[in-house]
């Protein structure tokens with residue numbers, strides 16, 4: 473044991489992504505549109521006016537205003553703060569609510585894998601409320617756990633990754649209103665694919681904070697840009713745990729250029745929604761496949777006991793999916809990102825071939 477670091481880190485491991493690297497990367501819910509190729513001229517022109525030898529850049533104010541305008545719903549620049557991906561926002565929110573070693577967060581499960589990772593990184597406990605068989609949430613069970621005095625954060629991923637479903641808005645509203653003394657975080661990373669947001673209700677709910685990402689709808693997974701939206705007071709307090717110059721001016725300049733091209737990315741999102749719905753219909757028509765409805769850019773599905781075999785079969789065909797079967801509610805389930813028509817076709821054909829090869 474290395475005694476130079478926090479004792480609770482002794483049995484933890486560094487955060488790693490364990491997915492197969494294949495030609496068709498359908499495992500990390502990325503986009504197949506490379507935003508650099510799409511908007512490079514505008515980005516490079518903007519960079520001409522930016523001084524990388526300086527800490528302070530006018531791009532920061534411009535981005536703040538543009539991001540608030542993109543969110544809409546009366547959101548002002550004091551209501552947003554950004555960082556290096558939604559993950560970075562989650563990490564800092566966790567850091568900002570942790571009171572002491574007894575503090576914990578609550579999340580439904582299965583949900584986004586890294587809530588646990590980042591909670592552990594900052595020394596915040598995490599407790600889970602298992603989703604029902606149909607992936608719905610029992611609000612009373614959730615509230616029972618979240619009402620505990622040591623619970624400092626109630627997390628809700630909406631739409632939920634990796635199940636893909638949206639929780640009913642009234643239910644989430646009920647949870648937010650039942651926990652007036654807790655920060656409630658709604659993770660809206662897949663917002664643009666679902667068109668469901670609580671951004672318009674932030675004024676009514678001072679305990680609510682939203683996180684969003686440029687990695688999905690804005691095709692910028694490698695860019696690392698995400699943001700949080702909340703009351704000016706909550707954002708002010710969250711900023712206390714951020715470092716002063718936490719996000720590169722390069723990221724900011726690129727994110728600003730993305731926001732000047734919203735229609736291009738919206739068109740991409742609409743295309744992905746269509747691909748997702750088409751694939752949902754096609755997979756549903758295969759009697760061996762159980763596929764779950766999704767309000768995201770991915771579909772989660774199962775073919776029962778033979779799912780692990782299918783996972784390897786797809787890998788051998790250069791197709792990487794995410795095995796999300798670790799939680800018992802998703803036993804034998806795979807998650808496929810559906811951003812690219814060619815990849816989708818290859819995956820569908822491989823599944824059909826695999827099923828035709830039934831033992």
Ligand SMILES: Cc1ncc(COP(=O)(O)O)c(C=O)c1O
Pocket residue numbers: 500501556557558559560584629633659661684685686687693697698
């Ligand atoms: C629910 C959820 N939250 C947060 C993230 C992290 O997004 P980012 O790439 O912006 O850090 C992801 C990424 O897959 C996600 O699925």
